[in-house]
Every structure is written in C-alpha cells, then in structure tokens.
Amino acid sequence: MVLSNNDGCIISRSDEAKKLGVAMAGPYFKAKPLIEKYGVATFSSNYNLYGDLSWRVMETLRMLLPPGTVEVYSVDECFIDLSHIKPDELQAFAVYLKETVEEWTGIKVSIGVAATKVLSKVANRLSKKHKEATQGVLVLDTPGRIQQALQKTPVEDVWGVGYQYAEKLRRLNINTAYDLSKQDIVWANKHLGGVTGSRLIRELKGIESIGMKEELVNKKMIATTRMFGSPVTELQDIREAIATYTSRAAEKLRRQYSAANIINVFIVPKEESHNTRFRHGPSIGSYVVLPQASSATNELIKPAVALVERLYESGKIYKKAGVMLSGIVPDTSIQGNLFTPPAENKSRLLMSMIDNVNFAMRDDVLKFAASGTSRDWKMRQELRSPRYTTRWDELFEIK
DNA sequence: TCTGGGGTCCTAGGACCC
DNA sequence: TCTGGGGTCCTAGGACCC
Numbered sequence: 483m484v485l486s487n488n489d490g491c492i493i494s495r496s497d498e499a500k501k502l503g504v505a506m507a508g509p510y511f512k513a514k515p516l517i518e519k520y521g522v523a524t525f526s527s528n529y530n531l532y533g534d535l536s537w538r539v540m541e542t543l544r545m546l547l548p549p550g551t552v553e554v555y556s557v558d559e560c561f562i563d564l565s566h567i568k569p570d571e572l573q574a575f576a577v578y579l580k581e582t583v584e585e586w587t588g589i590k591v592s593i594g595v596a597a598t599k600v601l602s603k604v605a606n607r608l609s610k611k612h613k614e615a616t617q618g619v620l621v622l623d624t625p626g627r628i629q630q631a632l633q634k635t636p637v638e639d640v641w642g643v644g645y646q647y648a649e650k651l652r653r654l655n656i657n658t659a660y661d662l663s664k665q666d667i668v669w670a671n672k673h674l675g676g677v678t679g680s681r682l683i684r685e686l687k688g689i690e691s692i693g694m695k696e697e698l699v700n701k702k703m704i705a706t707t708r709m710f711g712s713p714v715t716e717l718q719d720i721r722e723a724i725a726t727y728t729s730r731a732a733e734k735l736r737r738q739y740s741a742a743n744i745i746n747v748f749i750v751p752k753e754e755s756h757n758t759r760f761r762h763g764p765s766i767g768s769y770v771v772l773p774q775a776s777s778a779t780n781e782l783i784k785p786a787v788a789l790v791e792r793l794y795e796s797g798k799i800y801k802k803a804g805v806m807l808s809g810i811v812p813d814t815s816i817q818g819n820l821f822t823p824p825a826e827n828k829s830r831l832l833m834s835m836i837d838n839v840n841f842a843m844r845d846d847v848l849k850f851a852a853s854g855t856s857r858d859w860k861m862r863q864e865l866r867s868p869r870y871t872t873r874w875d876e877l878f879e880i881k
Numbered sequence: 882t883c884t885g886g887g888g889t890c891c892t893a894g895g896a897c898c899c
Numbered sequence: 900t901c902t903g904g905g906g907t908c909c910t911a912g913g914a915c916c917c
Contacts, residue, residue, distance in 0.1 A: 486903035493899090493903075509902040527903085556899045556906095644897050675896065677909065705905055712900095804904090861903095889916075898907075 483517070483524045485510055488709045488861040493527070526866040532557055534871045538587045546582060553694050561599060563694050569623060576619045596622040599692045600685035603641040604631050604659060628688065632660035642682045647674060663687055700738045700810065706731040707804025710859040713752055714800050720749060721787050722854030727805040728786045729853060732779040733840075735807055736833060741775035743809030745782055747789040750802040765802075766793050777813050778829040779836075783852050 483504065484494035491507050499522050504513050510524075517524060536557045543552050543560065551563040567575050576593045583591050592613075594605025601622055608631055609620035622628045638648035640659045650673070656662050663686035670679040684691040706727040714720055724747060735742055748767030770785045786805055836848045846853075868876035 488901095488903065490902050507902090511901045514901095559899075642897065646896065675909070678897080701906075703906070707904065709903070802903095806905095862901095887917090889914100891914085892912090894910090896907100896909085899905095 483522055485524065485526050485865065487527060487863070488711065489526055489864060490709065498522075524865055526863040528866050528869060530869040530872045531867065535587065535589060539583055539589050539591065542583050542586050543579065546579060551694075561602070561694060564595065572623065573619065573621045576621065577617070580618055590618070592618040594620050594622070596628070597688045598685040598690050600641050600682060601628065601631075601688060604635050607639060608634060629660060632663055632686070633658055635659035637662055640682070640686070642678065659686060700740055701734070702810055703806060703808045704731050704734045704742070704810070705804060705806040706734075707748075707802065707806075708861055709802045710800065711862045712859075714859045715798070717791070717794050717796065718854075719859050720790055720794055720800060720803060721852065723803050723859050724786050724790045724805060725783050725850060725852035725854070727803065728783045729779050729846075729849060731805050731807050732777060732782050732833075733837060735777045735810070736813070736837060739813050740810045741777040741813040742772070742782070742807035743775045743811065744769055744771050744807070745786055745789070746806040746808065747786050747793065748804050748806075749790060749793055749800050752799040752801045765804075768793060771809070775809070775811050775813075778833055779850060780829060782807070783850060787852060 483492055483496065483499050485491065486493045489510055492504060492510055492513060493507065495504055495506065502516060502520055502522065504516060504522070516522075540552065540554050540560060543562065547562060548566060551566075553561040553563075555561055562579075564572060564575070572595050576595055580591055580593055583589060592606055592610040594602045594607070594609050596602040596605045605620045605622045609616040609618055620631075622631055635658060637643055637651050637657055637659060638645075640662065643651065643662075651657075651662065654673075656665070663683065665683055667680045667683060670683040671677075673679065674682065681691040708723070708727065710723070714723070728745075746767060746769035748765040750765045768789050770789060772781075772785065776782060790803070839848050840846060868878070870876060870878045
C-alpha cells in the first residue's frame with residue numbers, strides 16, 4: 483500500500499489489500515489496526531522512484547509508436563492513438579505493447595482499446611478487473627461487446643462522473659454506463675453541466691469528442707501546497723514554508739520557460755470543532771498582481787512572504803499552506819536578454835545556475851535564506867522506500 | 882407613469898481527474 | 900492525535916462598454 487504525502491491517506495492498494503477491505507483514499511490511521519493485523523506492507527509516496535519508472539514505461543511506448551501518438555495523461559496512464567493499426571490487428575498489437583513494456587521495464591500494464599477515450603477507459607477498467615479472462619487487454623470493437631461492457635460498468639466508475647453526478651444519476655435511476663449512454667445530448671446539457679456532460683454522452687455513444695492533447699502544453703497554473711508535519715503557530719515557520727514553496731513553484735515555472743503575473747498565497751487554520759465528517763477548515767488566502775511577469779525566485783518570494791504576513795494571525799494554529807502562480811506567459815526575459823545589459827540579466831543567470839546546481843546535486847543544495855534551515859514544519863514521510871533508480875547511495879543491494 | 886439591448890471581460894467557485 | 904497534492908475545464912454573475 484502507498485500513502486499520500488504526510489503519510490495521511492491511502493492512495494494505492496494491491497489487490498490483496500483491496501480484498502482485506504482497506505478503503506481507498508481513507509485515512510491511514512483508521513486502517514492501521516487492519517494493516518498491522520495482516521502485516522500489510524506500507525510505504526510513504528516516493529515521487530523520485532515513481533517518476534523515473536513512469537518515464538521508462540512512457541519512453542518504451544514512444545519507441546514502439548509513431549511520433550506524437552502517445553499522450554501522457556498522468557504518472558501511470560496514457561492515451562495512445564492507434565488509428566494506424568488495422569482493426570483486426572488491434573488485439574495482437576495491444577498484447578505486443580503490453581508484453582514489451584513488461585519485458586523492458588518490469589512494470590505490468592493493462593490496456594483498453596475502443597473508439598473514444600471514455601470507452602477506452604471503460605475497456606481498461608474491465609481488463610484490469612478480469613485479469614485472468616482478458617490477460618490485461620480488452621478491445622471493444624463490436625456493438626455487442628460495447629453494450630456488454632457498458633452494462634457491467636457502474637455509472638460512478640465512468641470517467642467524468644464524480645461523487646456529485648453519481649448521486650444525481652442514481653436518483654434518476656441511471657445506474658450503469660449503459661443507462662447513461664442511452665440519454666440524449668439535450669438531456670446531458672441540462673443535467674450534466676452543459677458542455678462537459680454532452681461531450682461525455684457523445685463519447686459513450688462512440689462519437690469522438692475528447693481529442694488527443696498535444697504533449698508538452700505549458701501549465702496554466704502552478705501550485706506548491708503542503709500539509710505541515712505537525713501544526714504550526716509561529717510566523718517565522720510559516721514564512722519559511724511559504725518561501726520554500728515559492729522556490730519550488732518558481733522552479734517548475736522556469737522548467738517550462740514561463741513567467742507568472744499573479745501570485746496567490748493561502749494558509750489553512752486548524753478546524754476548531756472536529757465533526758463526524760472530515761473537512762478542511764476554510765483557507766485564508768490573498769493574491770497580488772505583479773508589476774511585471776517574473777520567474778525569478780527572489781522576485782516572487784518577496785511578495786509571497788509579504789502576503790502571508792498579512793494573512794497570519796498570532797495565536798492561531800495552522801496545518802497547511804500553499805503558493806499558486808497564475809497569469810502564466812512565456813518568459814520574455816529569455817529572449818530579451820540579447821539586448822539588455824548584463825547587469826539586468828543577473829537574476830536570470832543566477833536562477834539558471836541555481837537550477838543547474840540543484841539538479842546535479844539534488845535536495846536544495848542552494849536555496850534562499852528566507853526558506854530557513856531547520857524546517858520544523860516539514861511533512862512526515864516515515865515509511866519511504868529507497869529511491870532505487872535515481873540515487874547512487876540508495877541503489878538496490880543484493881547480498 | 883414611464884427607465885433598453887447587446888455585448889465583452891474577468892473572477893470565484895464548482896465539478897471533475899489521478 | 901493523526902485525513903494529499905496538483906491540475907483542468909466550465910458556468911454564473913458582476914462590472915463595464917456603447
């Protein structure tokens with residue numbers, strides 16, 4: 483089982499853990515008795531390791547497919563455009579992809595093939611659920627197979643149907659993906675949030691409405707937010723946390739050669755009364771519009787820290803804070819530097835040096851003093867597995 | 882007594898995803 | 900005692916324009 487940041491929630495379970503009844507996205511501490519009783523192996527999340535293995539899998543697929551046909555959707559999922567494969571060869575080709583990925587990376591994948599993204603997600607879910615019967619590959623290529631698959635899919639398991647819509651659909655006696663696919667577009671426009679809902683219905687009917695996305699589209703918003711490892715009361719600690727998160731967000735910004743116009747800072751006080759159902763307390767936030775778009779950490783830290791000083795109230799206990807950058811534009815300072823005197827390029831040069839050193843040496847070797855050194859507020863990560871594939875000193879050992 | 886119509890742009894917030 | 904983080908897209912409604 484894998485835990486979320488701060489060892490808070492359960493975010494991934496093996497089949498065995500599922501069978502024991504460990505709840506998805508449930509709090510770790512509640513499942514602890516069960517976990518200890520059955521000796522379930524539990525790990526803090528390890529983004530270095532997952533990121534590297536994810537890259538290996540995606541790179542394998544990119545090597546096996548024409549350029550531009552692999553859309554990475556998340557760390558463990560991608561969409562592949564298979565329009566270059568003849569319909570009667572889809573099954574064999576999907577099996578070939580699956581076997582090659584497994585052979586080259588050791589990672590098992592499941593594959594669903596269909597006419598639209600939503601239907602391929604339906605297929606993928608069933609291929610994973612019935613591994614023995616499908617061998618991890620399911621192609622929905624006839625009306626009969628599609629109908630059967632839709633009938634076996636509860637409506638809340640359809641991609642794009644979340645908690646709210648599921649409740650509503652159940653009330654309307656729409657219980658399976660098949661029931662939903664029978665609704666018309668006008669109905670979807672009215673009951674399922676307009677454009678999004680009608681797209682979903684069309685996709686279920688096999689009409690492509692959610693296209694493949696270009697890879698490497700720049701982010702429109704960049705956020706770094708964290709729970710504190712333990713509650714924080716001191717302004718100094720919160721300032722350091724905000725400076726650290728700003729540095730991280732600015733790094734992400736520079737990685738896509740962008741600059742931000744707007745910086746948003748928020749802090750979340752601990753909830754007074756803990757009622758039956760968990761929820762965050764309201765977050766206290768504010769933003770500033772910068773006089774000029776920037777990607778320089780020092781230029782972003784200053785307004786961010788000023789903001790949090792305004793938001794902070796002494797005597798309150800805080801459990802989370804975050805920084806969000808938006809109003810994102812291409813970083814013109816990169817182009818402009820040809821014509822500006824070296825002095826004005828100083829912070830840009832400084833930033834790329836810091837990025838290079840931190841990339842080579844890891845773990846924030848170079849950072850701004852505002853980020854502090856003690857980091858009492860740092861998140862918990864007590865059960866992290868070694869970063870086998872990205873750190874020499876954590877290499878897998880065989881005795 | 883009677884007070885239009887048709888736009889644009891922006892923001893907040895809701896819904897969803899993994 | 901202890902409940903994640905980082906995104907996207909869309910809509911409603913307010914402010915403003917002529």
